[in-house]
Amino acid sequence: MAKTLATRMAFGHELIEIAKTNENFVVCNADTKACGLEKFGKDFPEREFSFGIAEQNMVGGAAGLAACGNKVFLATFAVFASMRACEQVRTFVCYPNLNVTVIGTHTGLQVGGDGATHAAIEDVAIMRSFPNMTVVQPADAVAAKALAHAAVDFKGPLYVRLHRNPVADIYDPATYRFEWGKANTVVDYGTDMTIIVSGILLKKALDAAEILKEQGILVRVLDMATIKPLDHEAVIKAARETGAIMTIEDHTILGGLGSAVAEVLVENEPVPMQRIGVQDKFGESGDPELLYRDHGMDVDSIVAKAKELTARKK
Secondary structure, eight states: OOEEEHHHHHHHHHHHHHHHTTSOOEEEEEEEEEESSGGHHHOGGGGGOOOOOOOOHHHHHHHHHHHHHHEEEEEEHHHHHEEETHIIIIIIIIITOOOOOEEEESGGGGGGGGGGTOOOOOOOHHHHHHHOOOEEEOHHHHHHHHHHHHTOOSSSOEEEOOOSSEEESOOOOOOOOOOOTTEEEEEOOOSSEEEHHHHHHHHHHHHHHHHHHTTTTTTEEEEEEEESSSSSHHHHHHHHHHOOOEEEEEESSSSHHHHHHHHHHHHHOOOOEEEEEEEEEEOOOOOOHHHHHHHTSSSSHHHHHHHHHHHTTO
16 A cells, blocks of 8 residues: 655654754744644754744744854745745845755645635745745655755755645655756656646646546656756757646646746747646635645546647647
């Protein structure tokens, strides 16, 4: 049976394990059960700083710690990191190009009962607009753990986007390697179209690709873990070789992965494209799978839209 663990918990727990042998980073918390790092101070009391529910202050404090030479991780819900502390992230972290990793959890429609106010579906658009900021999103717990190791050595502002609920592992921990700014080709069945996805919706993309294969439509699936800087080469190559691009993201289609891919295509290799994500709406309360269905982000909707997209190819 496939393992299930939320990417937020996989990242946080792995960071605690890394801290046992690596003393070169500190953690800032905001009194939220974001990713397990609220327990960091129990084992490393001199390396954890709690700011309470005061995210703006936390980012300012993290920036101060980084300015003094520390590598800093701060953790909170993505809506608070990207909106409540937006100015602080932009001005105090990105502008001076400091070594602060912002861990944004509970992203997308997965927050379920927390509703519109807590559904972070605009965070990628905000974070990728800041100079010096790198934006990354793992697809499963295996990728999240690998990312934790890479993040410890990362230099500069970094936004790590993580999800609330457990998700089945896709990758094999024995073979998976995370590379900054590089898309990973998960399956390559043929040249009818390419699906580019980031985050936990990779599983839905793969399920859709299998159904499409059975129906004679051969799809390439790319996991774009790094949203900024985007892997331009992989996008252009996919456009030239498959002639149609679909993006899937648990985020608004405005300013996120789909927008980033579209920017590359329109300037380099225009092809028919379809963006799947939240269609200029707010999040809602409800079961995540039902919300995905209602927003056209379920497997059946992906398959239907893929057929429409391939029909648009010249």
